[in-house]
Amino acid sequence: MRNNISHISLIAAAGACTLLAAPALAGEASERGEAELAELLEGRVAGEPVRCLHSSQRDSLTVIDDTAFVFRDGDTLYVNRPSGARFLSWSDIPVFKPFGSQYCALDHVEMRDRSSLINGPVLTLSEFVPYRRVEDARTSEGG
Numbered sequence: 532m533r534n535n536i537s538h539i540s541l542i543a544a545a546g547a548c549t550l551l552a553a554p555a556l557a558g559e560a561s562e563r564g565e566a567e568l569a570e571l572l573e574g575r576v577a578g579e580p581v582r583c584l585h586s587s588q589r590d591s592l593t594v595i596d597d598t599a600f601v602f603r604d605g606d607t608l609y610v611n612r613p614s615g616a617r618f619l620s621w622s623d624i625p626v627f628k629p630f631g632s633q634y635c636a637l638d639h640v641e642m643r644d645r646s647s648l649i650n651g652p653v654l655t656l657s658e659f660v661p662y663r664r665v666e667d668a669r670t671s672e673g674g
Contacts, residue, residue: 575663580661596620597619600613613654624645627639634656
């Protein structure tokens, strides 16, 4: 009996250590995601946020862990930092649930496990911030 109690105590202590380490690990993952996003956006400037993306503006999608969705439209990258971004993972499949034919702020995205397709967290899209290369941004402003 005494051996079982000490075994349970060890399991509880290990669990407590894991819970204490979780915020630190989440912070590291977020820092890695921010660094990856910064590298992707290097040489680009942010434009005015837009509320929706048309289907023609969604050439490809990159999921940056714990950070953002990045949609590519030619040379423009649209960054969306959804609520619950800490649940973003390249290993999950995002299933977009738009209310119309566009992806818009406040639309839901259901994350699904890639191997089992089990439903995961539901995120809410924010506005899309366009990033253009510095020389492209100057040209579009007429300067």
